Structures are given as structure tokens and as C-alpha cells.
Amino acid sequence: MTDTERLRRWRLVLGGDDDGTGATLTGDDARMDAALYKLYGSRPGGRGGRRGAGLGDSAPSVARWLGDVRTYFPTPVVRVMQRDAIERLDLTRLLLEPEMLDAVEPDVHLVGTLLSLHRLLPDRARESARAVVARVVADLERRLAQRTRSALGGALDRTARTPRPRRPAEIDWGATIRANLRHYLPEHNTVIPERLVAYGRRQQAIKRDVILAVDQSGSMAASLVYASVFGAVLASLRSLRTSLVVFDTSVVDLTPDLHDPVELLFGARLGGGTDINRAVAYCASLVDRPDDTILVLVSDLYEGGVRDELLQRIARLTASGVTVIALLALSDEGTPAYDTENAAALAALGVPAFACTPDRFPDLMAAAIEHRDLTPFTNHNT
Structure with a gap:
């Protein structure tokens, strides 16, 4: 990593205001820094003690900020920043607005927040809230259901093992062979299946x-x-x-x-x-x-x-x-x-x-x- 790149990264981390890097940000870097500043530059003692930052007081302004965040940061980072915005800047009430719900990156934590608020949701926001929850649930089902x-x-198949299968189709031949290896007859190149192992897979x-x-x-x-x-x-x-x-x-x-x-x-x-x-x-x-x-x-x-x-x-x-x-x-x-x-x-x-x-x-x-x-x-x- 070059010294210039190292200073650029430190500048993004520290947020400017005499941070000692001497680096100047332009283009996308400047826009990334602005998005970070709006969230993390607004608390006393944070990012050089600057004041006056924030996301504004309306769902459209927050939605625009979320759009910028999604443009410049990967999804896991977006979710962290989104969670921080709700907690640090007290934006919970803005989740009652459909514009806000349409702009957020859905995740499990957001679903939890919406569930705690859903009895307070106005009618015009309920449909958007349900859509957010449905997207997260569908994603989790895709990820977890098959496994x-x-x-x-x-x-469950293994709990249904029986030594007396009713038909050959129920026999687990691999398990049967392993269970009877001591009965292997080398002269005949075969195993005598003294004990059959089967799964009751068709039982309901x-x-x-x-x-x-x-x-x-x-x-x-x-x-x-x-x-x-x-x-x-x-x-x-x-x-x-x-x-x-x-x-x-x-x-x-x-x-x-x-x-x-x-x-x-x-x-x-x-x-x-x-x-x-x-x-x-x-x-x-x-x-x-x-x-x-x-x-x-x-x-x-x-x-x-x-x-x-x-x-x-x-x-x-x-x-x-x-x-x-x-x-x-x-x-x-x-x-x-x-x-x-x-x-x-x-x-x-x-x-x-x-x-x-x-x-x-x-x-x-x-x-x-x-x-x-x-x-x-x-x-x-x-």
C-alpha cells in the first residue's frame, strides 16, 4: 500500500478537522466522507468534535442518505450504518413513514424494530413494513431451509432404522454392509448379511x-x-x-x-x-x-x-x-x-x-x- 493510499484511508476513518493526515478527498471519496459525517459527525466528542451534522428531520432526506450509503458501501456495512442511524439519531419514528421503509436495506435487526413498532404503524406504512419483513423472511428461508x-x-431417517425391512427398497445397503463386515468371505468375495439395516423413510x-x-x-x-x-x-x-x-x-x-x-x-x-x-x-x-x-x-x-x-x-x-x-x-x-x-x-x-x-x-x-x-x-x- 502506498503512503498516499494509507493517508487516504486514515482520512476517511478520522473524518478530517486537523486529523494530521493532510489528505484531501475528491469525487466518490468526498461523497463517502459526507455520508459518514452525517451519521458519525453529529455526536459530541465524535469525529473531531464537529457539530451540526445529521440526516435531517424527514423521511425523504434519510431516504436520500440511505441511497448514497448503498452506492458507496457494501451491504453488510450499509446494515451497520443503518442500525447506527436508528439508534444514534433517534430515527425510530421515521420508520413509520413509507418513504423510509421503501429505502432501507432489510435485515433481521430492522425487522425486530418494525415488530416493536407495528401496532403504531399508520395504515399507509403497514404495507411497506410487511413487504420489508417478507423480504427478510424469504431470504432467511432460502438460506436456512434446505440445510x-x-x-x-x-x-429422522436414522431414528426409523429397523432390523426387519418389509421390502428390499427399504434396505440401506451401505449401512448393512458396514454392519456385517466381520462376516466377509474372501473366497467368495462377498459379505453375508446376518443383520439387515433399513430406514422407514416411507412411514408418515x-x-x-x-x-x-x-x-x-x-x-x-x-x-x-x-x-x-x-x-x-x-x-x-x-x-x-x-x-x-x-x-x-x-x-x-x-x-x-x-x-x-x-x-x-x-x-x-x-x-x-x-x-x-x-x-x-x-x-x-x-x-x-x-x-x-x-x-x-x-x-x-x-x-x-x-x-x-x-x-x-x-x-x-x-x-x-x-x-x-x-x-x-x-x-x-x-x-x-x-x-x-x-x-x-x-x-x-x-x-x-x-x-x-x-x-x-x-x-x-x-x-x-x-x-x-x-x-x-x-x-x-x-
């Missing part, structure tokens, strides 16, 4: 019940978005019976909306308190096959209900055979804030409590379906 179906489909019986219980407090917005998409994907697998429950101080069963994750998300209500104990009590009422049930509690575990009752309920569920997993977050936002005492108490009951990224969730569910040890996931995500 989820593949991982869980394989796990429900093999596992999955209950997703999702905390809808404001800090769990991204997790709610991902959980809704995963819930819709899981519900599409015939071998699973999937329920989705959201909760704050009340409990709402959104299972009927699993076919439409956008409608499901708009049925949630972000914000408010948290009563995990009440939510777990409701989920316990849905359990009729404990050994074949997986309860995934997505929550930061800050309990506003009765903590002792919560732990007792979870202890009874695990003792009955239910696989209980506590996800402190289902997102890619990094290490979340959570109640460490409650997480430790759950771990003492044999319930793993850890944050999980969306990319790891399919493998986690496959392991739970097969009753495998989940410790590797705990170690990977803590």
Missing part, C-alpha cells in the same frame, strides 16, 4: 414433537425472527409435530400461523416483562410423549415469574424424558447478555444453556432428535 431439511431428514408417523418457546422481550427480537423461520421449516417436515409459543408475561400459541412466518411475526408482541415459568407450564401441557419431545426454550433467562417453580417444572420435564434445551440467543449477534445464575441452575439440572447461531441450529436439532450428547454444542457456543 435444515437435510440435517433433520437424515436424523410422527417421530418427534418439537416445542419452540420463544421469549418476546425486546432484547430477543433477532432470536424471535430466526425462531419463526425455523418453526415454519420444521412444521413442513411430516415426521415432526411442531409447536411455536411466544411469551412475555402472557403466553400466546402461534402454532396455527406456522405456515406463514410473516403473519406469525406480526402476531408477536415485542417488549414487556417476562414470565418463563408460565410459558414452561403451558408447554408442559402440550407434552403427551415425553421420550419423543424436544422443548427448545429461547430466552435470556431473566425471569420475572416464580424462579423456584420454573426450575421445578423443568426438573419434572427432564425426569419424564423430555429433552429440554435453553438457547440464550438464536442469532448471529455474538455473546448475549443473560442471567448467569439461572443458566447455571439449568445446567445443574442437565439442561444445556448456550447461545446458538442460525447456521448451527439444524445440526443441534438433528443431534437432539437422535438423542445424542449436546455437550459439543455447549462447548462450541460458550
